[in-house]
Amino acid sequence: GVPVVAETIALATIFELVRDTGARVHLCRLSSAAGIEMVRRAKAQGLPLTCDVSVNQLHLIDMDIGYFNSAMRLTPPLRQQRDRDAIRAALADGTVDALVSDHTPVDADAKNLPFAEAEPGATGLELLLSLALKWGAEESLPLLRTLATVTQAPVGVLGDALGSLAASAGRLVEGGVADVCVFSAEEPWTVQPGALRSQCKHTPFSGYELPGRVKYTLVAGTVAFEASR
Numbered sequence: 001g002v003p004v005v006a007e008t009i010a011l012a013t014i015f016e017l018v019r020d021t022g023a024r025v026h027l028c029r030l031s032s033a034a035g036i037e038m039v040r041r042a043k044a045q046g047l048p049l050t051c052d053v054s055v056n057q058l059h060l061i062d063m064d065i066g067y068f069n070s071a072m073r074l075t076p077p078l079r080q081q082r083d084r085d086a087i088r089a090a091l092a093d094g095t096v097d098a099l100v101s102d103h104t105p106v107d108a109d110a111k112n113l114p115f116a117e118a119e120p121g122a123t124g125l126e127l128l129l130s131l132a133l134k135w136g137a138e139e140s141l142p143l144l145r146t147l148a149t150v151t152q153a154p155v156g157v158l159g160d161a162l163g164s165l166a167a168s169a170g171r172l173v174e175g176g177v178a179d180v181c182v183f184s185a186e187e188p189w190t191v192q193p194g195a196l197r198s199q200c201k202h203t204p205f206s207g208y209e210l211p212g213r214v215k216y217t218l219v220a221g222t223v224a225f226e227a228s229r
Helices: 004-021 034-045 053-061 079-095 125-138 143-148 153-167
Strands: 025-027 049-052 096-100 180-190 210-219 221-228
Touching: 004 025, 004 034, 034 053, 049 053, 049 079, 049 153, 053 079, 053 096, 053 125, 079 125, 079 221, 096 125, 096 153, 125 143, 125 180, 125 210
Parallel strands: 025 049, 049 096
Antiparallel strands: 180 210, 210 221
């Protein structure tokens, strides 16, 4: 219901405004090969812009909707395999700056409806690390390069907006804020919606076996999460 041309028309309009004003722009959740190519050309022209893609579009395509599974009802919508391939390649080569969870929880009443009536969205925050690791392994990328897409790269996009946090956000530095995720990169786990901590459990990755079991999460040096043994 939301064709690729909706994305490319919006991008063309934004790029014209950037050329006229010089304003810095960040583009959220690109979903198409055509959109990726427009961003690549705009960056080559020196336009001050950054962009991100969602883990949903990084791994899924329209065929995954199957018999109109409402868990696959997302915004932007899932597109063709060639779009996914372009997104994966662009994230790997740096055309796309960051990877995001697109965490958009939807309650059961709004999701358990016929596909066209269901509210778009999915829980994604708890899956971001593992889905990033899955992509990195499939693309044969170094672990540090993979992790940068969800740590250093988003910090680079935010820039001065982080203020005093910018010195240590997204990386480990002596004297910095201890926001740390401790995980076992090779240890697999299976996505079970009922076990997710999010208030809403709907995810298109239900049943997937993913790498990267989180052991601890620290926020400002305090343990905020500890995996059950």
